[in-house]
Amino acid sequence: xxxxxxxxxxxxxxxxxxxxxxxxxxxxxxxxxxxxxxxxxxxxxxxxxxxxxxxxxxxxxxxxxxxxxxxxxxxxxxxxxxxxxxxxxxxxxxxxxxxxxxxxxxxxxxxxxxxxxxxxxxxxxxxxxxxxxxxxxxxxxxxxxxxxxxxxxxxxxxxxxxxxxxxxxxxxxxxxxxxxxxxxxxxxxxxxxxxxxxxxxxxxxxxxxxxxxxxxxxxxxxxxxxxxxxxxxxxxxxxxxxxxxxxxxxxxxxxxxxx
Amino acid sequence: xxxxxxxxxxxxxxxxxxxxxxxxxxxxxxxxxxxxxxxxxxxxxxxxxxxxxxxxxxxxxxxxxxxxxxxxxxxxxxxxxxxxxxxxxxxxxxxxxxxxxxxxxxxxxxxxxxxxxxxxxxxxxxxxxxxxxxxxxxxxxxxxxxxxxxxxxxxxxxxxxxxxxxx
Numbered sequence: 486x487x488x489x490x491x492x493x494x495x496x497x498x499x500x501x502x503x504x505x506x507x508x509x510x511x512x513x514x515x516x517x518x519x520x521x522x523x524x525x526x527x528x529x530x531x532x533x534x535x536x537x538x539x540x541x542x543x544x545x546x547x548x549x550x551x552x553x554x555x556x557x558x559x560x561x562x563x564x565x566x567x568x569x570x571x572x573x574x575x576x577x578x579x580x581x582x583x584x585x586x587x588x589x590x591x592x593x594x595x596x597x598x599x600x601x602x603x604x605x606x607x608x609x610x611x612x613x614x615x616x617x618x619x620x621x622x623x624x625x626x627x628x629x630x631x632x633x634x635x636x637x638x639x640x641x642x643x644x645x646x647x648x649x650x651x652x653x654x655x656x657x658x659x660x661x662x663x664x665x666x667x668x669x670x671x672x673x674x675x676x677x678x679x680x681x682x683x684x685x686x687x688x689x690x691x692x693x694x695x696x697x698x699x700x701x702x703x704x705x706x707x708x709x710x711x712x713x714x715x716x717x718x719x720x721x722x723x724x725x726x727x728x729x730x731x732x733x734x735x736x737x738x739x740x741x742x743x744x
Numbered sequence: 745x746x747x748x749x750x751x752x753x754x755x756x757x758x759x760x761x762x763x764x765x766x767x768x769x770x771x772x773x774x775x776x777x778x779x780x781x782x783x784x785x786x787x788x789x790x791x792x793x794x795x796x797x798x799x800x801x802x803x804x805x806x807x808x809x810x811x812x813x814x815x816x817x818x819x820x821x822x823x824x825x826x827x828x829x830x831x832x833x834x835x836x837x838x839x840x841x842x843x844x845x846x847x848x849x850x851x852x853x854x855x856x857x858x859x860x861x862x863x864x865x866x867x868x869x870x871x872x873x874x875x876x877x878x879x880x881x882x883x884x885x886x887x888x889x890x891x892x893x894x895x896x897x898x899x900x901x902x903x904x905x906x907x908x909x910x911x
Contacts, residue, residue: 528885528895535887542801546830601863617831621800624833624911625891627861632886635866694863 498674499612500554501574502681504564505717506618507547508575511565512725513596514540515732516583525586532632536593539625546618553614566736570726571719578661580716580725587640587647588654594633595658595695599665601626602690603682611679634698641702648703655699656707663712665691671717751789753819758784758791765815768807769890772850775808779838782829791816791824796834799891836910847908848874852893855910871907873898883907 517537524530548561578596583589604626607619640647666688668676675681699706715721735742762784763776775781783794793812797805809826816824836855839847844854853874859867866886872879878900886909888895893906 528887531889531895532885532887535891538801538803539799539891540801542797542799546800617833621797621830621833624835624860625799627863628886628909628911630863631861631866635886 495678495680496554496556498671498678498680499615500551501671502615502675503547503551503554505574507544507551507561507564508573509579509596509600510540510547511544512573512575512728513579513593514538514544515728516579517589517593519583520586520589529586533589536629536632539629543618543622543625546621550614550618562736566733570721570729573719573721573725573729574717575721575725576661576664576716577713577722578658578664580722580728581658581661582724584654584657585650587650588657590633590636590640591651591654592658593629594637594698595662597626597630597633598694598698599662599687599691601630602687606682606687610681615680634694637698637704638702641699641704651702652704655704659707660709660711660713663710664714664716667712667714669717751820752786753821755784755786758816758819758821761815761819762793762812765811768804768811769802770847770850770852772846773839773843775812777840777843777846779836779840779843780808780834781812789823791821792827793824794827794829796829796832798834801891834911836908839908851875851905853896853905853907855908857910859910869907871896873901873903874905875903876901881905 514537517533517540520530520533521537522530524533544565545561548564551564552559552561576596578592581588581592601623604619604623608616608623610616610619637651641651642648643651666684668684672681672684676683696706713722759776759781762781763774765775767773767775767778778798780796780798781793782796783792785792785794793816795809795812812826813824837857839854847854851874853871856869856871859869861867866883869883870879871881871883873881873896876898878898880899881896882899883894884897884904885895887893888906892909892911894909895904896907897904
């Protein structure tokens with residue numbers, strides 16, 4: 486073990502880690518909410534909205550922890566609505582445009598297949614607060630994964646049209662998956678202090694699940710291994726700015742507005 | 745008895761008051777039936793009520809806390825604090841037998857325990873229709889009118905219905 490649990494260095498690491506977790510949930514939750522009222526079927530519209538709701542709820546837990554650990558008196562709302570693009574720590578995968586329903590679903594699946602094993606590992610975190618949020622979130626995310634995997638198989642192994650769209654979605658999103666398993670200095674520190682698993686340690690479980698699901702879906706795993714990266718250090722694709730412009734509009738135009 | 749003891753209603757009585765507060769989403773069951781009240785205890789003259797959320801994004805959470813506070817104040821509790829407890833995470837196994845019967849009567853099939861999602865394929869379920877009792881039902885969607893429910897249809901009486909998912 487490194488520094489004691491209450492040291493400023495550990496608190497800063499916990500705050501930054503919670504930000505990464507919360508930002509993934511927030512941006513993917515927001516992307517899913519964009520479908521509200523526009524999905525191809527009513528049941529899927531409801532499922533997407535409910536998945537978004539779970540993710541926004543998890544965002545509140547993670548950003549709440551980030552605020553508590555950084556101790557600057559900020560609130561989760563401050564973090565969500567008053568940070569600019571470079572302050573966001575989410576994976577590039579979750580900010581990618583929704584595209585068609587197939588791409589939205591494939592993005593959700595590739596994320597869920599990583600999110601669940603990550604949360605299961607975090608249940609053993611040296612920080613009790615991280616472990617508790619992970620325990621809560623993992624139960625919800627297990628249902629996200631069950632649904633997204635099932636639909637990837639049904640659409641991939643569906644009609645010629647749905648198959649082609651799912652393959653196109655997979656090919657488009659694949660370069661954004663490598664970032665999940667890359668480690669920076671903070672990840673190494675988190676792993677060394679038992680706060681979070683090494684990102685690379687999650688890869689075998691992800692590959693196994695994705696390999697099996699894509700085979701069932703009759704989809705071909707892309708061969709290129711190039712990974713787009715930058716989200717963890719605040720270097721994002723152009724899309725995040727548009728998301729924030731919409732999501733943060735009210736607080737930017739009317740600072741401090743409340744219900 | 746001193747003044748402090750007189751103004752401190754018994755814990756059992758407070759539980760019975762909480763048992764009268766309906767869940768805002770499914771008003772036929774109470775917060776106690778739902779299993780989200782984890783502890784009620786006095787700390788001096790301060791009443792501490794420990795509540796665990798059902799789903800982390802459940803919009804009813806804020807209303808639930810408001811209703812607990814209002815309900816207890818109506819019974820004369822002046823100093824109270826609500827504590828949020830995340831772990832152990834809420835499980836549908838904590839829904840009371842009475843709560844399950846009430847759910848079914850309301851048209852929602854109660855959770856089949858031990859069938860929570862586990863990262864594999866869809867867990868096969870035997871969910872019976874809350875209207876005609878038939879076991880011939882099919883899953884329409886993993887999510888229903890709220891995150892805690894799935895959407896099913898009975899292939900005998902042809903009625904759609906909500907199933908409260910095991911979690």
